[in-house]
Amino acid sequence: MSIETHTAIALAEIERGSLEIIDKEAIEKLLKTYYQEGKTYTVKAGFDPTAPDLHLGHTVLLQKLATFQKFGGHVQFLIGSFTATIGDPTGKSETRKVLSKEEVHRNIESYTQQAFKILDPDKTQVVYNHEWLEKLTPMEFLQLLSKRTVARMLERDDFKKRYKNEEDIAIHEFTYPLLQGYDSVVLKSDIEIGGSDQKFNLLMGRQLQKAYEVGKQQAVLMMPILEGLDGVQKMSKSLGNYIGVTDEANNMFGKVLSVSDDLMWRYYELLSSESLDAIAGLKKGVGEGSLHPMDIKKALASEIVERFHGEGEGRKAKEEFERVFSHKNIPTQLKEYKLEANIGIIKALVDCELVPSLNQARRDLKAGAVKMDQEKVTDEHFIITQGEYILQKGKKSFVKIVVK
RNA sequence: GGUGAGUUACUCAAGCGGCCAAAGAGGGCAGACUGUAAAUCUGCUGGUUUAUACCUUCGAAGGUUCGAAUCCUUCACUCACCA
Numbered sequence: 287m288s289i290e291t292h293t294a295i296a297l298a299e300i301e302r303g304s305l306e307i308i309d310k311e312a313i314e315k316l317l318k319t320y321y322q323e324g325k326t327y328t329v330k331a332g333f334d335p336t337a338p339d340l341h342l343g344h345t346v347l348l349q350k351l352a353t354f355q356k357f358g359g360h361v362q363f364l365i366g367s368f369t370a371t372i373g374d375p376t377g378k379s380e381t382r383k384v385l386s387k388e389e390v391h392r393n394i395e396s397y398t399q400q401a402f403k404i405l406d407p408d409k410t411q412v413v414y415n416h417e418w419l420e421k422l423t424p425m426e427f428l429q430l431l432s433k434r435t436v437a438r439m440l441e442r443d444d445f446k447k448r449y450k451n452e453e454d455i456a457i458h459e460f461t462y463p464l465l466q467g468y469d470s471v472v473l474k475s476d477i478e479i480g481g482s483d484q485k486f487n488l489l490m491g492r493q494l495q496k497a498y499e500v501g502k503q504q505a506v507l508m509m510p511i512l513e514g515l516d517g518v519q520k521m522s523k524s525l526g527n528y529i530g531v532t533d534e535a536n537n538m539f540g541k542v543l544s545v546s547d548d549l550m551w552r553y554y555e556l557l558s559s560e561s562l563d564a565i566a567g568l569k570k571g572v573g574e575g576s577l578h579p580m581d582i583k584k585a586l587a588s589e590i591v592e593r594f595h596g597e598g599e600g601r602k603a604k605e606e607f608e609r610v611f612s613h614k615n616i617p618t619q620l621k622e623y624k625l626e627a628n629i630g631i632i633k634a635l636v637d638c639e640l641v642p643s644l645n646q647a648r649r650d651l652k653a654g655a656v657k658m659d660q661e662k663v664t665d666e667h668f669i670i671t672q673g674e675y676i677l678q679k680g681k682k683s684f685v686k687i688v689v690k
Numbered sequence: 691g692g693u694g695a696g697u698u699a700c701u702c703a704a705g706c707g708g709c710c711a712a713a714g715a716g717g718g719c720a721g722a723c724u725g726u727a728a729a730u731c732u733g734c735u736g737g738u739u740u741a742u743a744c745c746u747u748c749g750a751a752g753g754u755u756c757g758a759a760u761c762c763u764u765c766a767c768u769c770a771c772c773a
Contacts, residue, residue: 516717526718540726547727580725611726630739646719649734653720666740680719681726 289321296357300350300507303556305482308489309505316476316505320358329354330362330475330491330504332415332466333401335370335393340400341528342590343512343521346556348404350479350509361410362473363401365394368416369465400531403594418472419465430464433497434490439463442486463487467494470504479507512556515541517549535595536617539603540682542587547572547579550586558589610684616660616676620686627690631656631668638687640679655680 296317301307316327331347340348351361370390398412422430439460440449448455463486470478470491480488488506495503511520514527521528529541545553554565571577584607588600595603609615623638635647635656648666650656656663657678658670670689677685 544726547725550727578725579727583725583727607726633739641719643737644739645737646735648740650720653733655720680721 289318292321293317299353300357302353302562303346303509304350304507305510306485306508307505308492308507309503312503312505313477313507317357324358326358326360327476328362328473329359330364330470330473330478331480332364332366332469332478333397334366335390335397337523338393338396339523340397340531341521341523342531342553342557343514343528344401345404345531346509346512347479347481348401349557349559350507351410352404352406354477354479355406355409359409359477361405362475363398363405363410363412364469364473365397365412365414366466367394367414368419369462403531413473415465415469419468430468430494431461433494434464436460444486463490464494467491471495471498471500474500474502475504476502477505477507479509481511482508483511484508510556513549513552515545515549517546529590531594533594535591535599535603536606536619538594539587539591539600539607540611542590543580543583543607545583547583550579550583554586558586560589611681614660617684620676620684622686622688624688624690625670627672628669629689630666631658631663631670632666634670634677634687635679638677638685640677640683640685650679 293314297310297314300313301310307313319325320327329351331351333344351359351363355361367390394414402410440446442463445455445459466487467490471494474495475491478488478491485506485508488508492503492506513519514521514525515529516525516527519525519527523530529538533541542553551565551569554560554568555562558565560568568577568582572579572582584604587607588604590600591603592598592600606618610617621638625634625637629637631651632644632647635641635650636644641647641650647656651664651666654662654664658675660676660678670687672689674686674688677687
């Protein structure tokens with residue numbers, strides 16, 4: 287294959303799913319140089335260690351980084367260790383609590399560990415921005431500030447809006463994009479990737495690299511923000527609409543299957559490793575009725591489960607799913623609770639953590655959502671006698687109870 | 691700094707002395723129908739071993755009253771207009 291062909295293939299894969307690329311020519315050049323001379327380049331992406339677990343929303347970026355690694359990129363996995371300990375850059379709309387150093391440290395541990403399920407560790411450099419940001423002298427900091435103007439900062443949508451509405455903008459908020467951009471100066475990144483909501487900050491890196499005469503300006507690739515399970519809001523832990531990369535396999539499978547058909551295509555595009563052509567084919571098949579959307583969704587779910595739980599696990603999760611939900615069987619793996627003899631059904635539901643309160647248990651019972659050994663129970667005074675039972679609330683929650 | 695308006699459950703938002711655990715909408719949970727999809731329909735949506743009972747809740751603390759989310763005082767925060 288010629289260098290041109292290699293480059294074109296790589297570029298196409300890199301572009302996939304991206305929302306916008308700034309300075310695509312630069313990326314093309316880096317790829318070409320890689321194929322000509324074997325010279326690698328750096329790709330930076332920043333992560334906030336505000337939570338210990340990654341979800342699929344994060345992996346959209348990680349997968350893109352992995353793609354770069356396939357084509358000569360060396361990843362600069364930047365942990366916002368400095369910014370995370372300071373506070374809230376996006377104003378009161380999203381009051382973020384300030385994390386202690388220990389918390390941040392713990393988060394970073396599990397965070398990176400999870401990230402390496404996708405990234406190639408040999409081509410990844412984990413860097414922490416407190417290493418250089420903490421060392422900035424006031425003079426250096428002011429020099430950094432002097433590189434930009436207030437007018438420029440107000441170009442950022444978020445700031446623009448708030449300024450127009452005469453809402454407060456804390457002065458330190460202005461410094462966040464600058465600090466983030468400064469990371470690119472220190473790291474001399476060739477490319478930075480991030481979510482589309484980060485556009486302003488990503489571009490800041492470019493501008494600061496110029497201002498500091500780094501000798502290059504990073505290309506920028508923006509990925510869309512992945513919607514959560516509700517299909518509307520972005521995937522986030524606080525909204526509870528996420529699929530965590532550490533989610534148990536069967537649960538992960540189920541969550542994927544619960545997304546709407548519309549959202550499924552979005553997940554295909556951003557999470558699957560199927561080619562875009564193949565996806566278009568699937569879509570066509572579904573549109574024509576020759577393919578059942580649920581089968582397509584199951585394939586996606588399997589793929590995702592395999593990625594995080596290993597080969598074979600996707601198929602297993604699928605089989606289990608079909609056993610339980612299509613054929614209405616009891617799951618093979620059940621959490622087991624030991625309960626006292628002659629316990630009331632209401633109390634039992636709470637003790638097994640199927641419901642949060644006795645009242646909720648009564649409501650569910652009344653609604654006909656509770657089953658014991660596949661038999662519906664509606665009498666709230668029902669007493670469970672000695673034995674082993676399967677207790678079920680709703681379609682999805684099963685528990686095994688052992689009553690002494 | 692001055693003046694005025696506001697702060698209600700997960701969110702928005704009614705309530706302006708007892709009938710308020712607090713309307714309505716959204717969200718969520720559950721049931722029916724399905725494919726753990728969408729759409730639709732229905733029920734539920736503070737807690738307490740279900741009680742025409744008690745407890746906690748309407749920014750915070752005090753007060754008036756038989757009785758307060760509702761009235762008064764102080765404090766905190768938010769918003770608007772003026773300087």
